[in-house]
Amino acid sequence: xKTSFPWRRAGAAAAAAAxxxxxxxxxxxxxxxxxPAASGTAxxxxxxxxxxxxSLAGMPGSTATDPVTQPSAPMASMSMxxxxxxxxxxxxxxxxDRVAIKNFAFAPAAITVKAGTTxxxxxQDSDAHTVTSQNNAGPLNSQALNTGxxxxxxxxxxGTYHYLCTIHPFMTAxxxxxx
Amino acid sequence: xxxxxxxxxxxxxxxWFGAAVVLSVAGGEVVSHIADTRDSITAAATADTNTLRxxxxxxxxxxxxxxxxxxxxxxxxxxxxxxxSLGFRPDFVLHxxxxxxxxxxxxxxQVKQMMSGLRTDRVFTVPGEHDSVDDHGRAYRRAFAxxxxxxxxxxxxxxGVHFIALVNTxxxxxxxxxxxxxxxxxxxxxxxxxxxxxIVVFSHIPLFAMYPQWGWSTDDALQVLNLxxxxxxxxALNGHVHQLFSRVEGNVTFHSATTTAYPLPGxxxxxxxxPQVLPARQxxxxxxxxxxxxxxxxxxxxxxDQELA
Amino acid sequence: xxxxxxxxxxxxxxxGSARLPAARALTAAAGATLAAGGFVHAQLYLDGYRYLxxxxxxxxxxxxxxxxxxxxxxxxxxxxxPALVHVAAAGTALGALAGFAASRTxxxxxxxxxxxxxxxxxxxxxxxEAATVLALLAAAYVTVRRARAGTSGPPSLP
Numbered sequence: 217x218k219t220s221f222p223w224r225r226a227g228a229a230a231a232a233a234a235x236x237x238x239x240x241x242x243x244x245x246x247x248x249x250x251x252p253a254a255s256g257t258a259x260x261x262x263x264x265x266x267x268x269x270x271s272l273a274g275m276p277g278s279t280a281t282d283p284v285t286q287p288s289a290p291m292a293s294m295s296m297x298x299x300x301x302x303x304x305x306x307x308x309x310x311x312x313d314r315v316a317i318k319n320f321a322f323a324p325a326a327i328t329v330k331a332g333t334t335x336x337x338x339x340q341d342s343d344a345h346t347v348t349s350q351n352n353a354g355p356l357n358s359q360a361l362n363t364g365x366x367x368x369x370x371x372x373x374x375g376t377y378h379y380l381c382t383i384h385p386f387m388t389a390x391x392x393x394x395x
Numbered sequence: 396x397x398x399x400x401x402x403x404x405x406x407x408x409x410x411w412f413g414a415a416v417v418l419s420v421a422g423g424e425v426v427s428h429i430a431d432t433r434d435s436i437t438a439a440a441t442a443d444t445n446t447l448r449x450x451x452x453x454x455x456x457x458x459x460x461x462x463x464x465x466x467x468x469x470x471x472x473x474x475x476x477x478x479x480s481l482g483f484r485p486d487f488v489l490h491x492x493x494x495x496x497x498x499x500x501x502x503x504x505q506v507k508q509m510m511s512g513l514r515t516d517r518v519f520t521v522p523g524e525h526d527s528v529d530d531h532g533r534a535y536r537r538a539f540a541x542x543x544x545x546x547x548x549x550x551x552x553x554x555g556v557h558f559i560a561l562v563n564t565x566x567x568x569x570x571x572x573x574x575x576x577x578x579x580x581x582x583x584x585x586x587x588x589x590x591x592x593x594i595v596v597f598s599h600i601p602l603f604a605m606y607p608q609w610g611w612s613t614d615d616a617l618q619v620l621n622l623x624x625x626x627x628x629x630x631a632l633n634g635h636v637h638q639l640f641s642r643v644e645g646n647v648t649f650h651s652a653t654t655t656a657y658p659l660p661g662x663x664x665x666x667x668x669x670p671q672v673l674p675a676r677q678x679x680x681x682x683x684x685x686x687x688x689x690x691x692x693x694x695x696x697x698x699x700d701q702e703l704a
Numbered sequence: 705x706x707x708x709x710x711x712x713x714x715x716x717x718x719x720g721s722a723r724l725p726a727a728r729a730l731t732a733a734a735g736a737t738l739a740a741g742g743f744v745h746a747q748l749y750l751d752g753y754r755y756l757x758x759x760x761x762x763x764x765x766x767x768x769x770x771x772x773x774x775x776x777x778x779x780x781x782x783x784x785x786p787a788l789v790h791v792a793a794a795g796t797a798l799g800a801l802a803g804f805a806a807s808r809t810x811x812x813x814x815x816x817x818x819x820x821x822x823x824x825x826x827x828x829x830x831x832x833e834a835a836t837v838l839a840l841l842a843a844a845y846v847t848v849r850r851a852r853a854g855t856s857g858p859p860s861l862p
Contacts, residue, residue: 266550271542273549277515320667342670360497360528383524385567419772643817695752
């Protein structure tokens, strides 16, 4: 039975453990990064368009030296429209139904109106939304509505109109128009 | 069973605990040092033309007004300044979409002007769904994609890396959508490339299923990813989700970038992907730019994300 | 031996003497497997996992703790570390396993992977960490059983 602390054995053990640790870490170091390719090979640093494309996409930055400039496109610098245009054909407007766009949803999601009714959508949400017929197969085609903007459409033909927001296409709703 | 510890036992416990701490810290320091050495080798290749370095910015939403960010123009200006003060000139800059908030011509003008101040040779863009509201991307293409085919997809090569720009924000049903014409373009585009060519794909909406309930996925992305299965290194960069997120699936590593405009909630953390309002001083921590470095001979691209200052 | 020796055996067996060879071997094995798991994490960290948000740092912490505790466990072949070292080592291995499971399911700070990616490191590390936990549990079981056998009567031949 030992009555004194086994210093020598402890020392030997610690030394062995330290050697193991150091060698382990050195092995980690030795899984070194791949060395850079021989600088003799010429690497293409220019940006070249992909196969089958005649010219490079994108636009020049401030340090571009390429004299080729983008073909100038007529840019109407008009400010944002304050409200989307309403499509109101002639005829006595009946009481307008309202749909609120809030929390990424149309509320109410399904409305029924009589033919001739003007429905007004108002965006009360923090992001922009649109009111667009599904599959582009319908009359609803608002521009992007910013917060507070509205869009109106007068339904004349009976039927069911499915629409969604093209920016967030998981937002869907319906307008059913009766005679 | 519980005796008060003797002084000797306490000393023994302290000795072992101390040894554990010292050894762990030492081990951590060594590994960290090796990592730093590798990083500085990469960074020291500033004059090394074998190193490709580009910057990704995303979701500038010029035209947005709201409490989540009352001045997105200032934020994007700051992002441009930050890119210009990186200490090196990036080989090009990518903008992964939602350049404007409402697809208005004035907004396209403004963001194009701001990006022409980037200290780089070339700026590449892909449209977001906010850039193609109700005109199928016509205004976006007039501003940014005159030289491209199809709906604005294209590819280019530099430093031995092949880049493919995909447009998945048109004809949206519930998720991002590429379409057969674009998938055919990718098939022809990569047909002649050797399988060890590093590929970088960039799009606006994620090409992986990050959160389909909010449209954060692309319904036919698998077809393109299958075309890229044979390549040893594929990196997919995207925007749209306004937050950093990474995922590895097979041979593809996906990296979502954050925005320069306003934060969105994490997947499922809110009822809807509404712009989140943060305290004014915290907003800049949610915005940022990304630097991507690729050194010839390595397999992975090094991604460094930094907040807006 | 002196009369008070059995009392000491009950409360705290003398270092080195009453430890079973089995316990020592299991502790050493646990040290080796823990080091292996830590080595895999270190290698992945250097290869690119360090760029991941938060997860990169967790890899470094796991590797560092693994190396540190592995050294102590290996020293435990000759010495007798306090139980806390065993607990900490098991905790490090279990934490790594939990992180692996989380990354395949709910995600760790936004990071997810699938299956046994990256191969072969993922499989190697799971096996190493599981082996660490099992070895430490076995060592604890063997030691406790021996200590119980010691307290229930005069030390008898095993």
